[in-house]
Amino acid sequence: MLLRERETPEGLLVSVCDSDCIGETYTDGGVSLDVTEDFYGGDEAETVDEDTVVESLTRATVANIVGEESVSVAIDAGLVDEAAVLEVGGTLHAQLLWLR
Template sequence: MLLRERDTPEGLLVSVCDRDCLGETYEDGPVSLEVTEEFYGGEEADDADAQAVVDSLTRATVANIVGERAVEVAVDAGIVDEESVLDVGGTRHAQLLWMR
């Protein structure tokens, strides 16, 4: 999985995606999800295992998660509720917002 963290004035923004999702666009009716190198990849992104993803998501203020494996990790860790996961054009997507 690719993991990227950014410090913002609002807190830590985390983006996680399955590597094979990078560069893809998923569509489902009016919903379009573009997994761009600029947001999910780049030099700031790290290859991450499940534990690194969980650690990052627990510190995040906001997170965007794309892909079967990435979303599965977040759900299995109890960070994302399965019922809030979206299926968009053949992949899974979840967003996270911690109110702290």
């Protein structure tokens, strides 16, 4: 999984995706999900394990999560409700927002 963290004026923005999702565009009807290198990858992104993803998502203010493995990690850790996960063009997508 690829993990990228950015500090913003609103807090920590975390993006996580399955490595094979980078560069893909998923569509379903009028919904389109672009998994761009600029947002999910780049020099700041790291290849990480499940524990690192969970730790980062726990610290995030907001997170975008794409791919079956990445979303499953968030669900299994109790950070994302499975009922709130979207399936877009054959992949999974979830967003996480902590109100602190």
